[in-house]
Amino acid sequence: MSERGETLLRAGILGAIGWFLYTRLSNGTLFFYVHQRFAWLMLVAAMLFVLLALATADQALQSARHGEDTDTHGHRITPLALFLVSLPVALGILVPPKPLGAQAMGNREVGLATLVSAQRGEARELVQPATQDSILGWLMRFGADPDPEAFAGQEAEVLGFVYRDDRFADDQFMVARFAVFCCIADASPVGLIVRWPDAAGLALDSWVQVKGHFGAAEFEGQNLPVLIAEEVLPAAQPAQPYVYP
């Protein structure tokens, strides 16, 4: 590859990263990867990538005009580096954007105790859920009041995806969301245990709207508030699948 070809390729990759960030930002799927508060940063970055692409392309064309296309001029980027830097955009296009789901919960293994205690104390001041009727909102209330009986009879309606593993009885599942602080590298699952006769028949990862009331029940040897469902309706994946504490 000639020096000019390499420089133009570099300009192309920089431009592609800018274009990728911009299109994902404008259709909202960028937030499957990073927190919404970074929207402005991503927009600035997209524009800067395009600016660098233009400057790089301009240099390639200028050196061509001056007939300076020799191997001794300028700095060469190895083909491996070109490949690696274009990998994120390539993967981003090849693998359709999809938020983290039940599959990713496996190794994050929802430790209920950890989750509930994480919401306790000082953290609670900062951690304010969007709506009081969210999974996160309930977990925080559970954290504030360790007595599971305190919530018996209270009505709730929450939206989340279905998660089950072998710890769950046939009539139990978890309605879950991922809580994201920064980007999904730190995503941690939050969920409520639901009692529903057809739990085993629900498809893993499908989105459901659960309506019911709380009652205390045993899960993994712990007495916890469990949502006794009166209604489990299939729902569409929300535009914003994560919850932001």
Added chain:
Amino acid sequence: MGSVQSFVTIFLGIFIEAAPFLLLGSLVSGLIEVFVDQERFGKLFPKNPFVASLIGTVMGLVFPVCECGVVPVTRRLFRKGLPLSAGIAFLLAAPIVNPIVLAGTWAAFGNSTVFWGRVVMALLVSGTIGLLFALAPKPEQLLLETDALPAAQPCSIETVTHQRQQGSSWRRLEQDIRRALVVAGEEFFEMGRYLVIGSLLAAAMQVAVPQAALLRIGRGPLTSVLAMLLLAFVLSVCSTVDAFLALAFVNSFTSGSILAFLVFGPMVDAKSMLMFAGVFRRRIVAYLVLLPLAMTLFLTVLFNFNLGG
């Protein structure tokens, strides 16, 4: 198939989150290349390595960069004659001791032992390690060959001086800025490849390492610190936001382990370790990982024993 999807999603999450910060670091690097005069910059630093590393620890207040942006900036400053002790101290301290991260930590923890502990430990660890490196017999040999650096070719310098002779000062400024943008683009590729490998590594570990098991390790003054050190390395979260993430662990983990997460994480994690490999020889990269690890471990366990969990 599902775990491949999670892997790609997490990889893209880490890369997309880090890319703007690396881009800003590359831009600063490009501007330094074009606008900082090598002779004058080298003279700014005292010969005494102790003073130089002390200056290095607080340089982050002038160059506010996180752990992705700091690597290209340090690399460029080395080329402009930055003393090794100051550079190492800057590399390790800047992701913590800079206005953006300090403000974030203050917002999350307020006027607390965690906030001050983070600042003091960051200064202590980075300053000490910077000084240790100054004791190396031939400090200049610790860096990779400089010909691996962009924009060092005589030909391009000639072009610039040639262009400088013609045209007004505005035209010259425009040329300089174009040049800085091109260098920034090159820098992004030089460092970006390590960011990609590091993000792949971090995503793979996230898919493979069961986090809940890590978090269950417990409240022990030593085990909690070990767990949080490992978590900081695996998560590779940007230092501009890690304080908010650490809040989630405040009540289930010892204060020392929270400090370990906040001090070690910005200095070394899966992606920054790979980026170090673009600046230093492999043996030095190992020191740059192990020394902060050992010092943070020692200081935070000591903290746990003296100030209670």
